[in-house]
Amino acid sequence: MEKNHRRTAQKKEAGMMGQRQREQVQRGCAVGTVVLLAWLCRVLPLEGLPSGLQEACGILRSLLYLSLFAGWGISLYNRTVHPQVRRLLLNVDLLMLFWILVRTLRFQLNTPPGMDRMLGYLYYAPMLGIPVLCVQLVLTVDRSERYRLSAWARMLWLPSAVLLELVLTNDLHQQVFRLQQPWNENYQYGWLFGLVVGWIVICILLAFGIIAHKSRNPRILRRLPLPAIPMVLLGVYAVLYGFHIPLIKQFLGDMTIVHCLMTAASLEGGLRCGLIQSNTGYEELLRVTSLAVQLVDRQGNVYCCSENGRMVDRRELQAAMHGTVQLDEHTLLRSAPVQGGYVMWQTDITELVENMERLKENRTELAERNYLEQQNYEVERKINALREKKRLYDLLQRQLAPQIIRMDQLLTRYRAAPEEEKRQLLGQVAVLGAYLKRGANLMFLAQQHRYVPSAELRYALEESISSLELAGVECAMEVTHEARLPAEAAAACYSRFESVVEGALGQLDALFVRAIWKDHRLNLYLSVETGADLKAACPAAVQEAPGSWVLNDHFEGGAPECGTN
Structure with missing residues (x-):
C-alpha cells in the first residue's frame, strides 16, 4: 500500500514538475514576444506612414518595455527571500524604469535642445547607480537578514554622485562631452567621460570579483557564466556603440533598452544559478534532502514532495495548516506558512515514543517502589510508636x-x-x-x-x-x-x-x-x-x-x- 502511495506521489510530482517547466517556457516566450514586438516597432521602416502612427508605435514600444520591467520588478518581489537583497534588486528595477521613462520623454516629446541635453545627461543616473547597487547586492547575498552594509560599501555612492554631478553640469565645463555650437548631435568625449566609464567598469569587475571569491561551491562556479555572459555582451556592445558602428546603430541603436535588458538578464542569471537566494528551486532541494517535506497550496494541493515524504490525505493536510496532526503512532505532521501556501514536514517520533514508554515504565516502577517504601515507613513508624509507648510505660512503671x-x-x-x-x-x-x-x-x-x-x-x-x-x-x-x-x-x-x-x-x-x-x-x-x-x-x-x-x-x-x- 505504501509503495502504491509512493508511486502515485512520484507520478503526481513528475506531472507537476512538467507543468512548472511548461509554465517557465511560456513565461520565456511571453518575454521574448514582448521584446520582439518592441524591437519591430523600432526597426521596421515607418517613413511612409503618417506621423501619428509613427508616434503611436514609439509610445507602444515604450509601454511594452515599461510593462515588461514593471512585471519583472513584481516577480523579483515575489521570488526574493532576503529583505535586503529584495530592496537592492527593486532599486535596480526602479532605476531601469526611470531610465526608460527619461528616454521616452526625450524621444517622444518635441523638447527644446537644452531640455534634450539634460534628459540625455540624466541617463547617467541609472548608468552610475546600477553598478553600485550590484556591488552592494553581491556583498549582501550570503549575509543574514540583519546584515548592514559596511561604511566602505556605502561610500561607493560618493564617486557615483560626484561623477553624476559632473555629467549634469557638463554645459559649464565641457569635460565629459565636448559639444559644438550651435548644439547638435555631433560631440566628442572628454577626459571625464573616461572616468565615468572607468568607474562603471570598476564596479562591474568588483562585483564579479566578489562573486568569484564567495563562490567556493564548484557547482556554482560552473554556473557563474550564466550571469557573466550578459555583462560581457554588454561590454562588447558598449565598445561597438562608442565607435558608431552602422549595423549596431541600425538594429541595436537603443542603448537604454540594451543596457536594461542585459543587466536584467545578468541578475536573472544570478537568481537562476543560485547566487541570489530566491523562492524557487524547491524541486532540486527536495530531491536531495533526506527529510519528509511537502509544499502545498492553501487548498491542500501538493506542489512538490521529497522522496522520503509519505502520501498524506488532503483533509489531513488542511488540518495541519492549523496545528500539528498525528498521522500514526510514530509520525507527526507539522506546517509553517510560506508565500502562497504551506511547507509541511513529517517528524518521526519513534524515539520519543520509546522514551515515553520507558518513562511510563519507570514511573510505574517508581510508584510501586514508593508504595513499598511508604508501607515500610508506616510499619516502621508504628513499630517506633509502639516502642516509644513501651518505653514510656516502662518509665511510668518504674517511677510510679x-x-x-x-x-x-x-x-x-x-x-x-x-x-x-x-x-x-x-x-x-x-x-x-x-x-x-x-x-x-x-x-x-x-x-x-x-x-x-x-x-x-x-x-x-x-x-x-x-x-x-x-x-x-x-x-x-x-x-x-x-x-x-x-x-x-x-x-x-x-x-x-x-x-x-x-x-x-x-x-x-x-x-x-x-x-x-x-x-x-x-x-x-x-x-x-x-x-x-x-x-x-x-x-x-x-x-x-x-x-x-x-x-x-x-x-x-x-x-x-x-x-x-
Missing part, C-alpha cells in the same frame, strides 16, 4: 511502682479494716491515685515538650490537695501564674511534693505548698504539720519544732536539686 505497691497495700488493709479506719484509708488511696494520674501526665509532657504551662503544675497540686482535704488535712497553696516552666522541673517539683506527702501520709494534719518561678528556676516551699519523721522521705526537710517541718527546694529543668536556705 512505689505508689502502686502502696496503693495495693492500702486497699488490702481497707478490706479488713474497721469502719472508722476505712475513711482514712480511702483518703490515702485518693492521694496516691491523684499522683498516679497527674504525675504520669507531667512525665508524658516532659518526654514530649521542653516547656509546659504553669497551669499543668497547678492542676496537679490542686487535685492532690483536694484528695488530702477529703482525708481531713488542712491545706493551702500558692502557684505561679502565666509562666512557662521547664517540663522536667515541673515533674520533679510535683514528685518532691508527693515524696513529702507520702512520708507524712496517715499522720498529716496541715500542709502549705508554694511553687514560684523566680530567678530562672522553679522554687518549692513546703510547710508541713505532722507527727511523722520526714527525714526518711526527704533528707532536706528541716524540723523547726516538734511536729513542724519545712522544705526549701529548687529545680532548673534537669535533675532536681534538694537543699535548704
Whole structure:
C-alpha cells in the first residue's frame, strides 16, 4: 500500500514538475514576444506612414518595455527571500524604469535642445547607480537578514554622485562631452567621460570579483557564466556603440533598452544559478534532502514532495495548516506558512515514543517502589510508636511502682479494716491515685515538650490537695501564674511534693505548698504539720519544732536539686 502511495506521489510530482517547466517556457516566450514586438516597432521602416502612427508605435514600444520591467520588478518581489537583497534588486528595477521613462520623454516629446541635453545627461543616473547597487547586492547575498552594509560599501555612492554631478553640469565645463555650437548631435568625449566609464567598469569587475571569491561551491562556479555572459555582451556592445558602428546603430541603436535588458538578464542569471537566494528551486532541494517535506497550496494541493515524504490525505493536510496532526503512532505532521501556501514536514517520533514508554515504565516502577517504601515507613513508624509507648510505660512503671505497691497495700488493709479506719484509708488511696494520674501526665509532657504551662503544675497540686482535704488535712497553696516552666522541673517539683506527702501520709494534719518561678528556676516551699519523721522521705526537710517541718527546694529543668536556705 505504501509503495502504491509512493508511486502515485512520484507520478503526481513528475506531472507537476512538467507543468512548472511548461509554465517557465511560456513565461520565456511571453518575454521574448514582448521584446520582439518592441524591437519591430523600432526597426521596421515607418517613413511612409503618417506621423501619428509613427508616434503611436514609439509610445507602444515604450509601454511594452515599461510593462515588461514593471512585471519583472513584481516577480523579483515575489521570488526574493532576503529583505535586503529584495530592496537592492527593486532599486535596480526602479532605476531601469526611470531610465526608460527619461528616454521616452526625450524621444517622444518635441523638447527644446537644452531640455534634450539634460534628459540625455540624466541617463547617467541609472548608468552610475546600477553598478553600485550590484556591488552592494553581491556583498549582501550570503549575509543574514540583519546584515548592514559596511561604511566602505556605502561610500561607493560618493564617486557615483560626484561623477553624476559632473555629467549634469557638463554645459559649464565641457569635460565629459565636448559639444559644438550651435548644439547638435555631433560631440566628442572628454577626459571625464573616461572616468565615468572607468568607474562603471570598476564596479562591474568588483562585483564579479566578489562573486568569484564567495563562490567556493564548484557547482556554482560552473554556473557563474550564466550571469557573466550578459555583462560581457554588454561590454562588447558598449565598445561597438562608442565607435558608431552602422549595423549596431541600425538594429541595436537603443542603448537604454540594451543596457536594461542585459543587466536584467545578468541578475536573472544570478537568481537562476543560485547566487541570489530566491523562492524557487524547491524541486532540486527536495530531491536531495533526506527529510519528509511537502509544499502545498492553501487548498491542500501538493506542489512538490521529497522522496522520503509519505502520501498524506488532503483533509489531513488542511488540518495541519492549523496545528500539528498525528498521522500514526510514530509520525507527526507539522506546517509553517510560506508565500502562497504551506511547507509541511513529517517528524518521526519513534524515539520519543520509546522514551515515553520507558518513562511510563519507570514511573510505574517508581510508584510501586514508593508504595513499598511508604508501607515500610508506616510499619516502621508504628513499630517506633509502639516502642516509644513501651518505653514510656516502662518509665511510668518504674517511677510510679512505689505508689502502686502502696496503693495495693492500702486497699488490702481497707478490706479488713474497721469502719472508722476505712475513711482514712480511702483518703490515702485518693492521694496516691491523684499522683498516679497527674504525675504520669507531667512525665508524658516532659518526654514530649521542653516547656509546659504553669497551669499543668497547678492542676496537679490542686487535685492532690483536694484528695488530702477529703482525708481531713488542712491545706493551702500558692502557684505561679502565666509562666512557662521547664517540663522536667515541673515533674520533679510535683514528685518532691508527693515524696513529702507520702512520708507524712496517715499522720498529716496541715500542709502549705508554694511553687514560684523566680530567678530562672522553679522554687518549692513546703510547710508541713505532722507527727511523722520526714527525714526518711526527704533528707532536706528541716524540723523547726516538734511536729513542724519545712522544705526549701529548687529545680532548673534537669535533675532536681534538694537543699535548704
